[in-house]
Amino acid sequence: MSAATLLLCAALAFAGMAALALSLDRHHRVALRGPVPRGRVRPLRAVGWAGIVLSFAAAIALDGWNFGPVQATGAITAAALGVALCLTFRPGWLRPAALAALPLAAACLPFALAA
Amino acid sequence: MSEAKRFRPAMAWLHTWAGLVVGWVLFAVFVTGTASYYKDDISRWMRPELRETVIDPAQSATAAAGFLAKQAPDSGGWLVMLPKPDQPLTEVYWWKSFAGPFHHALLDPVTGTPTGARDTQAGEFLYRFHFELALPPLVGRWIVGACAMVLLIALISGIVTHRRIFADFFTFRPDRSRQRAWLDAHNLFGVLALPFHLMITYTGLMTLGPMLMPWGLQAAYKDEAPHFYVEAGLMPKGRMPAGTAAEGLPLGEIVRIAGKDGGELPEALMVSSPGDAAATVSAVFEEPHGLAHLHPQIAYDAVTGAELARNLPAGPATRTATVMYGLHEAHFAPHALRVLFFLCGLLGAATVASGLVLWTVARAPKGAAPEGFGLRLVRILNVGTIAGLPAGIAAFFLANRLLPLDLAGRASWEVGLFFGAWVGVALAGALAPRRLAWPLTLGLAAATFVAIVPADLALIGEPRFVPFDIAMLLVGALLIVAARTAARPPSALARRAATRVAEA
Numbered sequence: 083m084s085a086a087t088l089l090l091c092a093a094l095a096f097a098g099m100a101a102l103a104l105s106l107d108r109h110h111r112v113a114l115r116g117p118v119p120r121g122r123v124r125p126l127r128a129v130g131w132a133g134i135v136l137s138f139a140a141a142i143a144l145d146g147w148n149f150g151p152v153q154a155t156g157a158i159t160a161a162a163l164g165v166a167l168c169l170t171f172r173p174g175w176l177r178p179a180a181l182a183a184l185p186l187a188a189a190c191l192p193f194a195l196a197a
Numbered sequence: 198m199s200e201a202k203r204f205r206p207a208m209a210w211l212h213t214w215a216g217l218v219v220g221w222v223l224f225a226v227f228v229t230g231t232a233s234y235y236k237d238d239i240s241r242w243m244r245p246e247l248r249e250t251v252i253d254p255a256q257s258a259t260a261a262a263g264f265l266a267k268q269a270p271d272s273g274g275w276l277v278m279l280p281k282p283d284q285p286l287t288e289v290y291w292w293k294s295f296a297g298p299f300h301h302a303l304l305d306p307v308t309g310t311p312t313g314a315r316d317t318q319a320g321e322f323l324y325r326f327h328f329e330l331a332l333p334p335l336v337g338r339w340i341v342g343a344c345a346m347v348l349l350i351a352l353i354s355g356i357v358t359h360r361r362i363f364a365d366f367f368t369f370r371p372d373r374s375r376q377r378a379w380l381d382a383h384n385l386f387g388v389l390a391l392p393f394h395l396m397i398t399y400t401g402l403m404t405l406g407p408m409l410m411p412w413g414l415q416a417a418y419k420d421e422a423p424h425f426y427v428e429a430g431l432m433p434k435g436r437m438p439a440g441t442a443a444e445g446l447p448l449g450e451i452v453r454i455a456g457k458d459g460g461e462l463p464e465a466l467m468v469s470s471p472g473d474a475a476a477t478v479s480a481v482f483e484e485p486h487g488l489a490h491l492h493p494q495i496a497y498d499a500v501t502g503a504e505l506a507r508n509l510p511a512g513p514a515t516r517t518a519t520v521m522y523g524l525h526e527a528h529f530a531p532h533a534l535r536v537l538f539f540l541c542g543l544l545g546a547a548t549v550a551s552g553l554v555l556w557t558v559a560r561a562p563k564g565a566a567p568e569g570f571g572l573r574l575v576r577i578l579n580v581g582t583i584a585g586l587p588a589g590i591a592a593f594f595l596a597n598r599l600l601p602l603d604l605a606g607r608a609s610w611e612v613g614l615f616f617g618a619w620v621g622v623a624l625a626g627a628l629a630p631r632r633l634a635w636p637l638t639l640g641l642a643a644a645t646f647v648a649i650v651p652a653d654l655a656l657i658g659e660p661r662f663v664p665f666d667i668a669m670l671l672v673g674a675l676l677i678v679a680a681r682t683a684a685r686p687p688s689a690l691a692r693r694a695a696t697r698v699a700e701a
Contacts, residue, residue, distance in 0.1 A: 085532065122389075152524070160537055
């Protein structure tokens with residue numbers, strides 16, 4: 083149970099939550115100007131849920147069923163809060179932040195494995 | 198109207214009024230409970246005289262026993278909590294019977310004499326406040342327990358009431374009408390941390406379970422409640438005192454034996470009937486490093502040091518209950534995870550606070566029309582609680598630094614100033630004009646938090662307290678932002694947002 087694991091889970095969940103938010107017209111409008119293009123809703127939702135499931139799976143894989151669920155729940159909560167704040171105050175940053183979260187998650191992996 | 202159509206409005210009504218009635222108590226419980234995730238850090242800051250040292254728990258135990266034997270030769274039991282490197286003090290409790298009263302002292306880990314640390318209740322005060330409200334323990338626990346039950350009702354009815362949980366999942370529109378903005382905030386804080394809110398409410402009720410619902414235990418065990426704890430695997434079997442005196446082994450010897458038998462040093466020793474020929478010492482070990490808040494124990498004969506009993510293995514029910522305790526207290530959480538628990542606790546407090554404010558905003562009279570009595574009362578209580586309690590906590594910390602060290606009843610003065618500042622800020626909010634009440638009280642709370650830092654730097658000024666001081670500045674900054682937002686006329690927010698949309 084290390085900070086690296088938590089950051090990894092939070093980063094994956096953030097990317098997922100951001101994709102879910104962008105699959106909604108209201109948020110897509112402020113973050114990327116204009117409604118969600120047709121045919122983009124399903125892929126965004128799929129990516130979104132994948133991010134959340136991966137975040138949960140990573141927590142279980144790295145920390146087991148004892149602490150894993152607690153870690154994942156905390157990380158997903160923090161990620162959702164981050165997405166909501168980003169959409170409210172800096173909507174333009176949401177997509178870049180979500181894309182940056184993926185390499186961040188990858189960078190955390192060796193540290194999470196080593197801990 | 199059909200049954201189904203009446204259901205949601207009924208739940209909305211239930212949510213509104215259940216939340217309002219217990220909201221003020223719950224806000225205080227959430228804030229002080231959240232602060233308690235950092236209870237040990239708060240206590241370290243509030244007792245700056247104690248420094249990290251090399252400790253020898255065995256020696257500390259023997260020294261503490263020397264103090265207790267002299268201080269309370271005829272006591273029925275002692276609890277000796279051994280020092281840790283970052284908590285260099287031995288905490289002892291002693292009592293004549295389990296009916297109380299329980300006496301308490303903090304001892305120097307080396308000499309076993311009371312420490313020279315300033316007289317303060319430290320983090321323990323905020324921790325106990327979150328389930329006893331500084332009232333007589335049983336009264337406070339019943340009030341908090343009842344409020345927590347209503348909170349569970351408010352949570353469930355709130356989920357039913359919320360029409361668009363997924364569609365509004367990330368939605369916060371501070372630029373819309375005041376009512377819309379507060380409803381968004383309330384939904385956001387409530388929904389994002391919903392797993393935490395449900396967990397903390399339910400597990401909190403569980404920790405009060407034996408008090409709230411004692412009947413099962415009473416029916417099955419009659420007057421033999423201790424048997425339940427033995428059979429549940431929560432403590433080892435005890436024995437009756439012999440009635441004849443006998444010299445016990447030095448307590449440090451038991452610590453050494455227990456350290457060998459248990460694989461690690463115990464964190465506390467529970468001594469029953471000290472000085473008796475049948476005295477027992479139970480070595481209590483740190484919970485095993487999992488979610489469950491189990492405290493394995495080994496009971497020793499205090500005279501011979503022979504092992505008498507261990508806990509029976511914990512069954513599924515005990516494990517479930519102890520996992521709930523564990524989740525509530527989060528002792529297992531290292532730094533990063535603890536920050537998230539803290540954040541979720543703040544979201545809980547914010548959910549309650551935004552719900553209370555929403556109640557008044559939704560009913561506010563248009564323009565300069567006078568507010569009715571009920572609305573005025575709720576608004577004044579809101580200001581008094583939401584701004585007053587933080588001011589009280591800040592005053593508690595500030596008093597710890599500013600009060601003279603030799604003041605008689607110093608710890609009580611700190612608590613007195615906690616309530617004094619709270620009431621003072623609440624009164625200021627009640628007397629101020631409606632428009633000024635929030636900015637004024639939030640500003641006062643912010644100023645008190647910020648004032649802690651120069652007081653600490655001037656009077657103690659040690660690098661190890663810098664993180665605490667930074668935390669105080671952050672809370673102060675948060676309150677300043679809140680005060681400034683409250684000071685802006687509502688139309689200014691909407692105008693600013695309108696320009697942003699126009700630019701886009």
